[in-house]
Amino acid sequence: MKRTPMYERHAAAGGRMVDFGGWELPVQYDATGIKTEHLTVRSKAGLFDVSHMGEITVEGPGAEKWLSRLITNDIFVMKDFQVQYNIMCTEAGGVVDDLLVYRYGPEKFLLVVNAANVDKDWDWLRKHLPGDGVILENISMKTAEAALQGPAAEAILARVAGFDPSTLRFFTFTDGVSVGGIPAIVSRTGYTGEDGFEIYVPWEKGAELWDLLLDAGKDSGLIPIGLGARDSLRFEAGLPLCGHEYTDTLGPLEAGFGFFVKVDKPGGFIGQPVLKRQKEEGLRRKIVGLRLEDKGVPRAGMDVADPSGKIVGTVTSGGYCPSLDANMALCCVETPAPAEGESLSVVIRDRPKQGVVVKRPFYDRKYKK
Amino acid sequence: MAKIPQDLRYTKDHEWIRMEGAMGVMGITDYAQHAMGDIVYVELPDTGREVRAGEDFIVVESVKGANDVFSPVSGTVAGVNGDLDGAPELLNEDPYANWLVRLEVSDPGELDSLLDAGAYAKLVEELEAESD
Numbered sequence: 001m002k003r004t005p006m007y008e009r010h011a012a013a014g015g016r017m018v019d020f021g022g023w024e025l026p027v028q029y030d031a032t033g034i035k036t037e038h039l040t041v042r043s044k045a046g047l048f049d050v051s052h053m054g055e056i057t058v059e060g061p062g063a064e065k066w067l068s069r070l071i072t073n074d075i076f077v078m079k080d081f082q083v084q085y086n087i088m089c090t091e092a093g094g095v096v097d098d099l100l101v102y103r104y105g106p107e108k109f110l111l112v113v114n115a116a117n118v119d120k121d122w123d124w125l126r127k128h129l130p131g132d133g134v135i136l137e138n139i140s141m142k143t144a145e146a147a148l149q150g151p152a153a154e155a156i157l158a159r160v161a162g163f164d165p166s167t168l169r170f171f172t173f174t175d176g177v178s179v180g181g182i183p184a185i186v187s188r189t190g191y192t193g194e195d196g197f198e199i200y201v202p203w204e205k206g207a208e209l210w211d212l213l214l215d216a217g218k219d220s221g222l223i224p225i226g227l228g229a230r231d232s233l234r235f236e237a238g239l240p241l242c243g244h245e246y247t248d249t250l251g252p253l254e255a256g257f258g259f260f261v262k263v264d265k266p267g268g269f270i271g272q273p274v275l276k277r278q279k280e281e282g283l284r285r286k287i288v289g290l291r292l293e294d295k296g297v298p299r300a301g302m303d304v305a306d307p308s309g310k311i312v313g314t315v316t317s318g319g320y321c322p323s324l325d326a327n328m329a330l331c332c333v334e335t336p337a338p339a340e341g342e343s344l345s346v347v348i349r350d351r352p353k354q355g356v357v358v359k360r361p362f363y364d365r366k367y368k369k
Numbered sequence: 370m371a372k373i374p375q376d377l378r379y380t381k382d383h384e385w386i387r388m389e390g391a392m393g394v395m396g397i398t399d400y401a402q403h404a405m406g407d408i409v410y411v412e413l414p415d416t417g418r419e420v421r422a423g424e425d426f427i428v429v430e431s432v433k434g435a436n437d438v439f440s441p442v443s444g445t446v447a448g449v450n451g452d453l454d455g456a457p458e459l460l461n462e463d464p465y466a467n468w469l470v471r472l473e474v475s476d477p478g479e480l481d482s483l484l485d486a487g488a489y490a491k492l493v494e495e496l497e498a499e500s501d
Contacts, residue, residue, distance in 0.1 A: 016500075027433065028406060034432040035407040228406070228433055295454070297410050297430040320409040320432050327410070349412070349428065 005206025021116030044221035045150030054118030062133025089271030095246035144206030149196030193237025238361020379489035
């Protein structure tokens with residue numbers, strides 16, 4: 001299994017290590033646990049080792065036009081040093097991966113992709129590469145990444161950054177700045193629904209970055225956060241997880257992320273004809289949020305039934321939400337989907353457990369825009 | 370180090386049982402609650418249900434996932450701990466005071482095949498050494 005540069009730190013801090021897509025990473029830390037870690041990110045701040053994420057650079061005179069064809073959002077309207085959320089689709093309108101696009105200019109972009117999909121994404125990009133004009137580099141194993149998230153994140157980063165983090169706006173980034181003397185890329189982005197930053201440094205500087213951020217945050221209540229809380233935070237904040245809300249067959253419109261799909265953008269993109277047709281003809285299924293009223297914990301893959309007992313869909317993500325103290329599910333159901341306030345049930349070990357459809361996201365995100 | 374009371378019998382799957390006359394009182398061990406993490410719901414069986422030794426009949430849901438709990442011996446469910454309904458976190462706080470199920474034990478001889486505290490402590494020690 002692969003290890004990040006912060007591995008020794010996790011082991012020393014009582015991290016309970018699991019295999020996550022071939023990476024040995026902590027699911028939680030013994031002293032805290034998922035619930036405490038989750039609530040600390042919401043109330044103070046948390047530090048995540050996300051060095052397993054993939055980073056790919058796209059450069060060359062043809063970069064902008066070529067990249068645009070592979071992703072759903074409109075990168076032509078981006079300003080330099082903006083970050084944009086994107087989905088990379090198959091011809092059939094399913095999802096290869098979702099990613100962040102960092103724009104340096106029309107001839108240089110940085111893509112940040114899911115760890116489990118780095119190889120698949122790399123092959124997909126390479127397969128679509130033109131003869132010349134675009135150069136790809138997979139810098140995943142050269143790049144360590146930490147996410148500093150929570151209401152205290154800005155104050156903590158300000159103590160060690162060689163720039164004023166309050167000037168960095170939501171979904172923008174800066175490159176070549178110092179974080180505690182380490183050259184870094186810093187973006188105001190994250191996967192928790194809180195304000196926060198994602199910090200990219202050279203691989204061999206990962207542990208040093210980890211130590212100096214934890215030290216800078218010790219008076220602000222900063223603690224390390226494992227993968228368990230990373231998932232519960234993103235789920236509660238309505239952020240999709242590839243493989244759950246997106247699959248080969250479940251596309252971005254059905255998942256409820258049509259805002260990031262520009263079906264009429266210049267030049268089109270892979271999957272566009274299918275998605276455009278879906279949009280025009282109406283969706284055959286869609287994802288709705290559900291709060292379970294009966295006792296029980298919905299989990300991904302469980303059946304979803306309407307009040308008559310007919311199976312109408314599947315849970316894509318489910319679980320306990322610590323900030324809401326409720327058991328919630330995202331359910332992909334046939335259309336017409338029930339409206340907010342209507343009933344659906346999740347079949348948990350052969351028993352239907354009743355719930356009520358609620359708005360997404362479950363948690364009101366606290367971004368600083 | 371996980372707590373392991375001397376006066377209980379244990380399974381390899383981290384359940385404990387204590388006899389009160391013909392009635393068995395069972396729950397999960399300290400090692401089990403720690404491994405599961407924050408417990409958010411306990412699905413208890415119906416009273417009157419008959420179970421065989423080793424049969425899964427309880428589900429303990431933690432933030433991480435669902436965990437099956439197995440019956441240490443064969444018998445009939447005579448009662449469940451209703452306190453856990455509104456406060457499943459009690460299992461994290463004290464998994465020995467907070468039992469799960471009372472069982473009318475059908476074959477007390479099965480108790481002999483369970484681990485005593487010393488044997489269970491050895492098993493836990495091995496598991497903890499592995500994870501270090």
